[in-house]
Amino acid sequence: IVALVFTLFQLLVKAEYTLNYGAEFIGNTSTGEFAPYFVSSNTHGIVSQKHSSLLRLDLYHAHEKGKRFSLGYGATVIGGYSSGTNYAYYSLEASGLTERKESPAPLWLQQFYVDARYRSLFLTVGLKEDGSNLLNDRLSSGDLTMSSNFRPMPGVRAGFNEPQDIPFINGWVQIAGEIGFYKQTDSRWLENHYNYRNQFITTDAWFNYKYCYFRTKPKMPFSVTIGMQATCQFGGIMNSYENGKLKSSVDMSPTAGTFMRSIFPAAGGGNVGDQNYKEGNHVGSWDVMGRYRFSNGSELKAYYQSPWEDGSSIGKLNGFDGLYGLEYKSAHETGLVTGAVVEYLDLMNQGGPIHWAPEDLPGTPLVGESTGADNYYNNYAYNGYQYYGMSIGSPVLKSPIYNTDGYMSFTDTRLRSVHFGVEGQPLSQLAYRVLFSYTKSWGTVFRPHSKPKNKTSVMVECVYELPCMPNLKFKGQLGLDRGNLFGNNFGALLSVSYNGLLKL
Numbered sequence: 001i002v003a004l005v006f007t008l009f010q011l012l013v014k015a016e017y018t019l020n021y022g023a024e025f026i027g028n029t030s031t032g033e034f035a036p037y038f039v040s041s042n043t044h045g046i047v048s049q050k051h052s053s054l055l056r057l058d059l060y061h062a063h064e065k066g067k068r069f070s071l072g073y074g075a076t077v078i079g080g081y082s083s084g085t086n087y088a089y090y091s092l093e094a095s096g097l098t099e100r101k102e103s104p105a106p107l108w109l110q111q112f113y114v115d116a117r118y119r120s121l122f123l124t125v126g127l128k129e130d131g132s133n134l135l136n137d138r139l140s141s142g143d144l145t146m147s148s149n150f151r152p153m154p155g156v157r158a159g160f161n162e163p164q165d166i167p168f169i170n171g172w173v174q175i176a177g178e179i180g181f182y183k184q185t186d187s188r189w190l191e192n193h194y195n196y197r198n199q200f201i202t203t204d205a206w207f208n209y210k211y212c213y214f215r216t217k218p219k220m221p222f223s224v225t226i227g228m229q230a231t232c233q234f235g236g237i238m239n240s241y242e243n244g245k246l247k248s249s250v251d252m253s254p255t256a257g258t259f260m261r262s263i264f265p266a267a268g269g270g271n272v273g274d275q276n277y278k279e280g281n282h283v284g285s286w287d288v289m290g291r292y293r294f295s296n297g298s299e300l301k302a303y304y305q306s307p308w309e310d311g312s313s314i315g316k317l318n319g320f321d322g323l324y325g326l327e328y329k330s331a332h333e334t335g336l337v338t339g340a341v342v343e344y345l346d347l348m349n350q351g352g353p354i355h356w357a358p359e360d361l362p363g364t365p366l367v368g369e370s371t372g373a374d375n376y377y378n379n380y381a382y383n384g385y386q387y388y389g390m391s392i393g394s395p396v397l398k399s400p401i402y403n404t405d406g407y408m409s410f411t412d413t414r415l416r417s418v419h420f421g422v423e424g425q426p427l428s429q430l431a432y433r434v435l436f437s438y439t440k441s442w443g444t445v446f447r448p449h450s451k452p453k454n455k456t457s458v459m460v461e462c463v464y465e466l467p468c469m470p471n472l473k474f475k476g477q478l479g480l481d482r483g484n485l486f487g488n489n490f491g492a493l494l495s496v497s498y499n500g501l502l503k504l
Contacts, residue, residue, distance in 0.1 A: 022058040022499040026080075028477075030491025033085055034402065036479025037486055038435045038459030039493050041395040042137055044129050045151035045388055046078060046110070047493065048401060049103060054080035056110070058499075069118045074128070076111035088406045090197035090244040102192050111152060122161050124180075127152040133176070133211060134225070134287050134303060136327055139341035139421030141437060142394035144305045144323055145229035145285045146209060149399075150390040153207055155182030163215050171219075177212040177227075181259065184233070186388045193389065195406025196241055202382050205236035206254055208262040213287070225289040231392070232262040233382045234280035238271070252381070271381055277310075281379040283393070284308055286316070297331030307347070307393075309374045318374065319349035323394070334425045341421040345396055347414055350374045350445055375445055376413045383408040396439055398485065412441040412453065412485065429470075433461040441485055455485035473497050 028035055029051050040048045047054075060074025084103035091098045113126035129152050132143035142149055159178025165171045187203035194201045213227035235254035240247045252270045261268050261279045269279035289303035305323040308314045313321070325343040332338065351374040377385035377397055385392050389401030391410075396419075398412040417439040425431040437457050443449040459479045466472050474496055481489040 017504040018061065019502040019504065020058070020060050020062060020499065021502060022056075022497060024056040024058075024495055024497035026052070026054045026056065026493065026495045028052050028491060028493040030479070030489055032481065032487050032489030032491070033404065034486075034489070035493075036459065036489050036491045037395075037437075037455070037457040037481050039477055039479040039491060042131075042140075042142055042148045044110070044148055045390045048390070049082040049085065050491075051083040052081060052104075054078055054082070056497075058111075060111075063115070063117055069116075072115040072117070074111055074113055074115075076109070076129075077107070078110045079107035081106070085404060087193050087195070087404050089195045090241075092244050097195070097197065100192075117161060120161055120164050121158065122178075123156070123158045125156050127154050133213070133229075134289060134305070135325070136329075136339065136341055136421075138433065139327070139339055139423060139435070140325065141323070141343050141345065141396050141417065141419040141421075142391075143229075144307045144393050145231060145283065146211075147391070147393055147395065149395045150387040150392050153182035153184060153387060155180050155207070157181075157209070163213070163218070172217050174215045174218070175212070176215065177210070179210040179263070180208070181262075182207040182209070184387060189388050190383055190408060193401075193406060194383075194408050197244055197406070198241055199407065199409070200238055200240040200381075200383075201408060202236045202238040202252075204253075205382060206234050206259075206262070207387075208232045208234070208259075210263065221293050223291045223293075225291070226287070228284060228286055230282065230284035231385075232265070232280040232282050233379070233385070234258055234262045234269075236382070238381055250381075273380055281382045281385070282310065283377070283385050284314075286314075294331075299327075299329045299331075301325075301327040301329070303327070307376055309376060313351070313374055318351060321347050321349045334428060336426050337422060337424045339421075339423045341419070343417075343419040345394070345415070345417040345419070347376055347397075348416060348442075350376055350414060377410045378413065378444065384410045386410075396437070398441070402486065411443065411447065413444050414448070415439055415441040429465045429467055431463045433459075433463075435459045439485060453483065453485040455481060455483040457481050457486070471499050473499075 028047055030036055034050055035047050056078045058076045061072055063070040063072045082104045084101035086099040086101050088097045088099055111127050111129055113124055113128040115124045131137040131148035135143050137148040157178055157180025160176050163174035163176040166173050166175055184205045184207055190201055190203055209231045211229040213225050215225040216223050236252050238250040250271055257268055265278040265282055267275055286306040289301055291299055291301045293299050303325045323345050328340045330338040384400055386400050389399055391397055391399040396417050397410055400408050417437060419437040421435045423433040439455045441453045459477060461477045463473055463475045477493040479491050
């Protein structure tokens with residue numbers, strides 16, 4: 001026994017343990033009420049305000065490759081100054097609307113997670129930044145279901161590390177997927193930004209995400225991925241207001257059955273609408289991608305995401321609606337162009353002939369009424385498909401954080417948009433990225449604009465590494481917005497970051 005203990009002690013002393021660390025200073029300024037569109041979009045909700053001066057500190061341990069079981073973990077803390085924005089709210093004392101200034105917290109925990117992997121499976125607990133499983137988050141306008149546009153939610157998720165071969169078919173089809181439950185912790189943010197005049201506010205909600213993709217043999221030059229993403233906001237407390245006074249309060253606190261119904265939609269819960277239809281706010285997309293690999297290793301991808309809110313759009317009765325995209329990826333890490341994306345987003349239909357109505361009789365012709373319509377990212381019981389004011393899906397649909405009138409839902413979901421993104425590394429120490437988008441919005445199906453609103457946004461980014469110190473990077477961004485959808489805005493962002501490795 002003494003010999004065994006001594007041997008283990010020798011192994012521990014000789015073992016090498018690594019920790020990655022990083023520090024980044026981020027500063028931005030602009031002429032508008034918020035940071036330019038591309039400066040704030042798809043950045044995990046870090047930068048949103050007109051002026052900010054932030055420090056990001058990272059510490060994490062990466063997975064060890066080649067081991068059956070490995071453990072990774074990490075933490076990210078962000079703090080500093082961010083300017084405030086005036087939001088309207090209804091004051092009973094003043095018998096009308098007044099304003100209060102709101103800004104992000106001076107210090108917050110961006111990431112704090114443990115990530116365990118065994119063979120082909122993973123289990124993650126805590127806060128961890130994530131993004132699209134299908135699209136290029138750096139160049140795309142944003143995934144319609146799960147983008148990189150919002151802060152991480154605390155939760156638990158599990159699934160496959162990467163697509164796995166389905167047995168007995170010689171690797172011709174693979175399966176990928178995951179499922180997770182999360183707690184939305186933005187109740188205080190909603191309470192501080194809501195106008196308390198009309199409509200409603202729902203706090204203490206939960207969130208479920210799952211996806212399942214099938215992919216044909218990736219070693220072949222041509223491969224196809226197809227599947228579905230699905231999410232559900234559920235639980236919480238819904239308070240409705242009318243002319244500044246509380247009209248009703250509905251407790252939708254979840255039960256064990258609620259968690260099951262977030263996976264397999266069914267009627268239930270404490271809300272009358274949920275009892276008549278499906279409990280929770282279900283949002284998702286049908287996804288398909290075709291990838292062709294050229295002989296030199298470069299790839300060309302074509303993809304389509306079809307959004308859905310209920311049975312009509314799941315059954316693809318929402319017409320031409322969806323995100324259409326092409327992506328080019330170079331086989332080389334350096335070059336004038338290493339990646340490019342072209343996308344078109346159309347959300348003008350938003351519905352079909354199948355909608356629930358109280359007097360519908362299943363299996364028979366309509367006898368009483370025909371009501372209802374899809375309204376992407378909005379719901380009658382939840383404050384839109386958002387977290388801390390930022391869209392969980394595509395940021396093209398104007399996030400509620402921009403509603404300075406205190407309206408906590410999406411105001412522009414019926415729209416058309418074109419988007420371009422390109423990046424490259426012409427020199428070993430110099431990289432660039434350029435993003436451009438044009439959007440035209442007609443409002444929503446329930447609250448249309450009298451005249452369409454538009455937005456043109458451009459962002460140019462350069463990243464430079466010091467030749468004598470490659471771990472030190474300087475990043476600069478210039479962002480420009482024009483139009484009456486997001487307003488006219490010009491701004492800049494500068495960041496200085498350093499990343500290193502500790503060996504223990």
